[in-house]
Amino acid sequence: MTMITRRQMLAGLAGIGATAFATPAFVRSAHAAMTHADLAPLRITTRQIEVKGRAATVYGLLTPNGVSGLTLNREDGFALRLENAIADPSLIHWHGLTPPWRDDGVPDISQPLLAPGASYDYRFALRRAGTHWMHSHHGLQEQQLMAAPLIIHDAKDRKTDMQEVVVMLHDFSFADPMELLEKLRGGSGHGAMRHGAGHGAGHNMGGMAGAMNTMPGNMMMDLNDIDHNAYLANDRTLDDPEIIATERGGMVRLRVINGGASTSFTLDLGRVTGTLVAVDGNPVAPLTGSQFPIAIAQRLDIVLRMPDDGDAVPVLALREGARERTGIILQPAGVNVRKIDPAGATDGPVVGLDLETRLRSIETLADRPADRHITVDLTGTMAGYVWGMAIDGVENIPVRVRAQDRVEITFRNPSMMSHPMHLHGHHFQVAAINDVRIKGAMRDTVMVPPGQTVTIAFDADNPGKWAFHCHHMYHMATGMMTTLDYDGIA
Secondary structure (H helix, E strand, O other), X not given: XXXXXXXXXXXXXXXXXXXXXXXXXXXXXXXXXXXXXOOEEEEEEEEXXXXXXXXXXXXXXXXXXXXXXXXXXXXXXXXXXXXXXXXXXXXXXXXXXXXXXXXXXXXXXXXXOEOOOOEXXXXXXXXXXXXXXXXXXXXXXXXXXXXXXEEEEOXXXXXXXXXXXXXXXXXXXXXXXXXXXXXXXXXXXXXXXXXXXXXXXXXXXXXXXXXXEEEXXXXXXXXXXXXXXXXXXXXXXXXXXXEEEEOOOOEEEEEEEEOOOOOOEEEEOOOOOEEEEEEOOEEEEEEEEOEEEEOOOXXXXXXXXXXXXXXXXEEEEEEEOOOEEEEEEEEEOXXXXXXXXXXXXXXXXXXOOHHHHHOOEOOOOOOOOOOEEEEEXXXXXXXXXXXXXXXXXXXXXXXXXXXXXXXXXXXXXXXXXXXXXXXXXXXXXXXXXXXXXXXXOEEOEEEEOOOOEEEEEEEOXXXXXXXXXXXXXXXXXXXXXXXXXXXXXX
């Protein structure tokens, strides 16, 4: 069994306790939904999984019946008791929900850390249904799989005669995540220097990846900075994938969550055509295809029809810019499943903005001019591995807004890496890509590739002090994080 050593990182990197639990079943259908008339327990704990024939102890967020994650009914609200059963402090963020500020689960911003053996009670209304997830916001615990699905159903979902399949993607390393970060910090590296000055040479050292691609304007892009030991779908690799029973010709709704700490993917349905119906838990005008990009922390809801010929359908996640892949298999009764190589014949596609330009939200923001325009430059360098956010030209300051303002934020990325930008407590609409105005998707996380700009718009309707950061965990841990503060909030 691989045990992860105890280290200190920023607010503290929590080590993993010795207690191991059986690998939990992932929520697969509406029939597995849990409704809560009163507070239901969710436990921060540890569990044991097998990766490439090797045992690993990882974190877990488990219900009393051993299920990883939650499926709730929107009308019941969020009524939960979070229990910390590990030997170190932790706290869980409800990614995609818009709770009251103090229930958001971010240490030192919304709540204090939850001590070992302690619990915290949550009770708030759920504004909308959708595919979301939950994860630790303490140290590097998320890299150690402290994350799980968080699915919210409404009455329409419960009436739909369709099988639901949740697919949770992860990147996994046997190494202590602090060791990975130390290697990143110690490399001579390459990257656009702060405020966009200079480019260095590529690197590949100590498990650190160095894939380079040319972006628009001949700008070089650094696709991956960590080569993980494995890429998981529902805790398993393609060497031993999860096989999910389906009906021949039946309808399936995939709820795909990218819980990777630093890896973007492209979802590949092979010969099957799917229909994208929601992103980040928000409905979009349907788009059909067989490949769909999914950046770190984003979610995709895809509806597909199983083939009438009864063939199994691999649902693969292709690592960006590399040949590794993971996934699950949808299997009609009586059909043999062929073995799939965990390495593809070609590199996975680069995750850019092509899909984003085509997405149109079904539930858009009301038309009104912005009251506040803010520019955020995403700065950083691979040399020394330091990242940041410059707010209207000033590094490391909060974004300040007034309640009920329409706010527009333009992200500009002069660095050589993509940055999946996440705003807590709000859903925003993608309003422009490279200065071209659109009425794009409603999201909570948007990818900003090198050399490009993305503008988002939102209504400041949830007062508080909210985390605002890049969801690449190692970028966030080394400086690409600030807060969005409402006037009058101390």
